[in-house]
Amino acid sequence: MIGLFHRSVQNKEKLMIFYIDSTNHITQRIIRVLDVNEKQVLAFCYWRKQVRTFKLDKILSADVLRKRKA
Numbered sequence: 001m002i003g004l005f006h007r008s009v010q011n012k013e014k015l016m017i018f019y020i021d022s023t024n025h026i027t028q029r030i031i032r033v034l035d036v037n038e039k040q041v042l043a044f045c046y047w048r049k050q051v052r053t054f055k056l057d058k059i060l061s062a063d064v065l066r067k068r069k070a
Contacts, residue, residue: 004062005041008033014046014065020058029054030065 008015014032021027031043034051041059045052 001059001062002036002038002056004064005033005036008064009036015043015062016065017054017062018060019054020060026060 004015007013012032014030017029017031019027019029027047030046031041031052031054032046033041033043035042039056041054041056043052043054044050
């Protein structure tokens with residue numbers, strides 16, 4: 001998964017993640033990764049409309065957000 005985050009930084013791709021928040025609820029977020037290290041991901045969160053930090057161990061899954069074809 002960390003490779004996907006690094007690729008997202010390089011290609012400026014949006015990702016969809018499923019994340020366990022601070023209240024132990026599973027949330028779905030669309031993010032653009034700004035930086036990643038061994039413990040966390042720094043990303044712009046389109047839901048919150050601000051830069052957020054996501055702990056890697058709280059991210060359940062991640063995938064590239066595909067553009068819809070008309």
